[in-house]
Amino acid sequence: MNVRRSAAALAATAVLATAAPAVAASPSPSPSTAVPDGLYGSADPTYDGVWRQSLTLLAQREQGVEPAATAVDWLVGQQCANGAFPAFRADPAQACDAKVMVDTNSTAVAAQALAGNDKAVSKALAWLRSVQNTDGGWGYTEGGASDANSTSVVIGAFRSAGRSVTEVEKDGHTPSDALLELALPCTGDGAGAFAYQPGKKGELTANADATAAAVLSAFGGQPGAVVPGADQASTSCAKPGDLTRAARNGAAYLVGAMGEDAHLMSALPGSEDQPDFGNTADAVVALSAAGFTSEAAASARWLAANSLEWAGQSGPAAYAQLVFAARAAGLDPRAFGGEDLIALLDATGPKPASVPAAKGTGAAGDKEKDKKEDEDGGGVGVWWIVGVGLVGGIGIGFLLSGRTRKRQP
Template structure:
């Protein structure tokens, strides 16, 4: 019997045997939940049900929704239609997306909700992944081309100076539409040329002060045009240099781990090596830097929180690094950092109910060729589903598990219960008839 038929049979048996006793329980549960609904704050109550996460979406509504859809698709689930419709409805007529529009029925107002390059690129990748929204994805990518900077890159906002992160995300959006970043040009410069301009190669300005950081990417050059290594930018660029978006092809675990390829000047072999010109070579050098930076801290990145001098684990960027390393085939290094994330999962407060954090972890697990629904025995898909609309369809493996491993009572158990209940009623009626005969 197929999993779908087993579920139907299970539901039918459950309805037949338990319908009488379950009604009062359902009513009690409904009554108990009523006070909780009235206790919600006005801000939370106004959030659309189709949106993932209950935190203020002003700065990340489209971003976290896009990540959730990408994680669900990557896990083999079919997102709820209303969740996809909500994201689609956030798009402006020109094809762009703002970080969040509370009233999507009103025309886009640049003063209240300006266009956001990062939100647009991520929404394009998400809508391309779930399918059926080709027109919207096309409009988003076409808009990105109209705001491409003269150096070939993109900044956080249209017209702002290019940075490695936004340029990397734009490359991911282009690849989602099967467009070549090398041929996406403005003023004679391509998206890849812009990306590579942020890399600390052997001859880059400031490299003398960054020994051991060769191959890293900077977020942006400083006022003196010097580059400073940035872990977040390096992970993003190492992925984009491969022509991949965040939903990259999962690593084949049957293949050997691809060795890292640091720049020659980083190893002291050739201190005068030229700047990299090929995106793939740049991605390899970036991955080597990322792996080295992770290794320094035992498999994870660190960051300094505002107002503090103390180093804190940087969980989100570590997960991004795992995705980039896995995309390059560097299984050994990706596995080490994914293992660290698993061991420290419960220390990251956002991993409990923040859809962006949960989704990034799911994507990291998927990228390494592991189960995208779980990490270190924790069901991340269940956590994600609690933050927003339940998927229209769950992954096939999850369906099979619910039928066979105790997640749902198997059909044969209901049959036995049904027979027992039937026998009980028969004995009861037989006893009553005998008493009436006495």
């Protein structure tokens, strides 16, 4: 679910991935906007406040943690009267007006995080339905061209509310139809992948983060709900006649993109070759959901050995992404690379109302085992993307921030 949002101009630029608003601002020790009580993370929340809060609540609840009431109340208070959510608004007491930039990614991920709050979720889903494009998909903002990331994170929102995406249609087109239009054929560069959006001439370019988002949306749509199953996937590519087939092709593409090193590399223009921790975490969840369990486990072990410094710099959304990846791969989030991800996540904001006691899998002996596996796996220099990236949705989108979403081949 990695993320940050971008300003309005960037929001229109397609970037990779998932579920979050379009741009990214790097965490800053001295945010220009004060961090309100109840919000997780210390970085400027202007571009990712709702996104990182939502991912945090999703990860906490998935691990049996009852979030602080102030944290839930803060997120509920970000919703506008029409049901939509912006990336962040500093004064929730003021009604939303035309200057408040609401978006599909923030709205969809918040709807997932607020499951159980029927009023807030119903209003959010109603707004999402009202801005659905005629091709069945969603763009980052109302009226924007459909993209794989935004469409995928919105699918996750409807599925978390128990809604079938086949009944969420516009002019006879469903969200699955929109995603299929972005699936690459089984020949040529990027065979089997998904594009973020078509290019200016209608061409489709493989995008790893958009692919991970689309794959997850086809097999459940909710990052925190994925657990490893029987390893039954094939890396063969077949004509994508339906979204399930296209998603399996996409998963096979991700396996190839991760390669023997079991992780994705950044494709941010102008950057040096560096690991992309956030997109790798999203890919782990997607691969596990599609049945590529052994490949997902290998990448999760790589993350356990190499990603903790990145997560510490990036904040709560990054920790949440690692929680999702660990669970999806069958690893213990409380003993991940020798650290307790849940404790690290909880420490970034208000104290949770309750936290379950760590069980046997988090025992010292298991941590020593994890440490040994990490040492065997080797390490890499830590790189933290601070550039702008179009998150688009969670994607799911999966979710959704700890990383910047950028256009990626």
